[in-house]
Amino acid sequence: MTVDVKTGRTFPGGVHPPGRKGLTEDSAIQLAPVPKQLSILLSQHLGAVCRPLVAKKEAVKAGQKIGEADAFVSAPVHSSLNGVVKEISLQPHPVLGRTEGIIIDVDAENAAAKQPCANQFSVDFDENQFSDEQILNAVHEAGIVGMGGAGFPTRVKLQPNKANPIKTILVNGCECEPFITCDYRMMLEWSEQVLAGIKLVRKVLKPERLVIGIEDNKPQAMEAMGRAVSKSDGIEVVSLKTKYPQGGERQLIKSIINRDVPTPGIPPMINVLVLNVATVAAIAEAVVFNEPLTHRVVTVTGPGVEQPGNFYVPIGMTVGELIEVCGGLKSDAVKVILGGPMMGISIADLSCPITKTSGAITVLDAKEIGGAKLEMRETACIRCGRCIEVCPMNLNPTKIAHAVKHGLFDVAQDYYQAACIECGCCSYVCPANIELTGYIRTGKIAVARKKKQESK
């Protein structure tokens, strides 16, 4: 093992928003109380929507599979608690608007809420007691998806590919979004479990190199992970410059091994795999205890919430109920964001449930957002080029955004709008307050829609 605290590893571009991690970084992961109701969405991942396995009024047990994944690129969903199915209907979804979900009335007396199992792992964890097949099956059956936000089914990522093997695995402990501390707390409190997950992944893919990347504003996490890997050979812990979006997949790869993932393309094309620390922790739990992914750590934070903290939350609990656990919204709260302030999705409907990919709820007040941003006062582009300077993908955001604004989608494509990772740096830095990322996203959606129509 090596711990490399040499800082300065980074990628070109990026911004330095205020970290604001102090609100929750010292708040240990605590159990969220049992909610009255769960809303388990059948689409919490990239890929095919699940098929419900239960009917109305049917009793379900905690950990029971209630949505089956029929396609390869999909992940099953499970009931997080004991209860009775109330209905299967369209539910609010943070990204997709409305999607099918299973509402479960929780058995309050006997909910069987799960406890974190991190204390049952040790640094001497032996991954060889499990076969590759066991590991892959467990990951699939547990419904594990990328918990950093993208939600790509992990079983698909772990599929060994002889022709194009994974040579480097990067474990993403950057957590570059402001405010969020769930991964940080996990690295501090659950380091052995994270290590166990890493060892299991290593067993399946046999990479040449395995690196845990952590931003240099989290020295305690570096230390904890360093201690955890001290007895394991060939696992490196490296420090990365604190800069947003250091935890973006492509940026992490650029910072650590100095290679660019082709656009369009995915890291396996250059023999790299990136996994979030929460995902590897879930893998350990799934393989060792056969526990499906029914709970996750969520940071509830921001100046608009009374008592910020990190919680171990059953998936399906609503955002509103979780905010109530934290003392409710302050009177000056104006934005509830699923995720962090840079890439998170602002929601209007607090009955949105926590999904496998929701790492945080950030509640902002007017002061944090700033007057011009709050009122969305957009002025003319002065072509200052700051958006280009900060774009980690080396795009020309202002050009794309203006093309989209005027409906010139072919120009937007000509300027590689498809390569945009929607990190938000350009909008963050724009002095004219233009929602560049928003325009680019609109352009991408419009082009995708057009392509779909043409193929029909």
Add this chain to the structure above:
Amino acid sequence: MSVNGKEPMPEKIRVSPAPHISHRFSTRSVMIDVIIALIPAIAYAGYYFRFYALILIATCVLSAVVTEWICNLICRKPNSLGDFSAVVTGLILALSLPPAIPVWAAIIGSCFSIAIGKMVFGGLGSNIFNPAMVGRTFLTACFGMLMTTWTVPANIDARMPVVSAAMPDTVTQATPLAWSKQAIKTRNLEDKTKLVPANRANSLMADMFWGRVGGCLGETSAFALLIGGVYLLVRRTIQPHIPLAVLGSAFLIGTIGYVINPDAFINPLAHLISGGMLICAFFIATDPVTAPLTTKGMWIFGVGVGGITMLIRLLGEYPEGVMYAVLLMNAVTPLIDRYCKLTPAGGAADA
């Protein structure tokens, strides 16, 4: 709070695309930075050219602001004075005017800058040419005599030949660049007595640096402009590419001339600190609206501005060429942008 959306959403909660926070600067703060950076040059103008300089500056700024206000009124557009860009245009125009120009001419130049240079294109961000340079060119075309009458305070020990007495407390004399032009023009004369030696201008380098020579209001003191330029760079209001490219290319071309014939061509350093070179490098060529967007484009643009300026100074008819160089390069900025397309990290594949 209940689940399943039975309760209406809290009233004050808003939704918008990510990101939800932003860096605390705005177009206005960028412009205010430029104004702050111009303060040393304004102070020098006031010190050397007295009260009349301040009247000229105030006139230019005021007429620029009023013109923009009227244009917005006519076009039924929202008031855009809050971005302070009209103030910047007025200031830069004023600082590039000769100190003895009448107030009415300054007003005409300022109105032309804003109305024709900026507002007819659609206001800030849409103009192709640098508004202040548009106004200055218009004045040069209309009132050539006024635009080339250089006065210096009479109390300065001026070593340039006096042309005429213009105002009670000032005299008019040749600028170092005019001297340089004479040296170049006379270099091939048979009659050696009519030769104008270039080292006369070289000997004035210290005066040029501190601003004790004739010239435009804000252009005489290299020192004041350097302070402003460094401030803009430190505040990251401008990027260093354009100033470096302008000054670098100008120095290179100036050096070539100096090496070939040091009697006819002045020291390249004197070129850098004389005339509009520094105000151009830090304040005019760096106008974001009319300069290219990409780093590569900025270098091409800067080299173009520096190169054309020096070609005019060394080979052209005029002693100074900054204004034309900037306008010419403004004209090709869209072209530069088109040919300096960025390649995304990870290669350019089809969308």
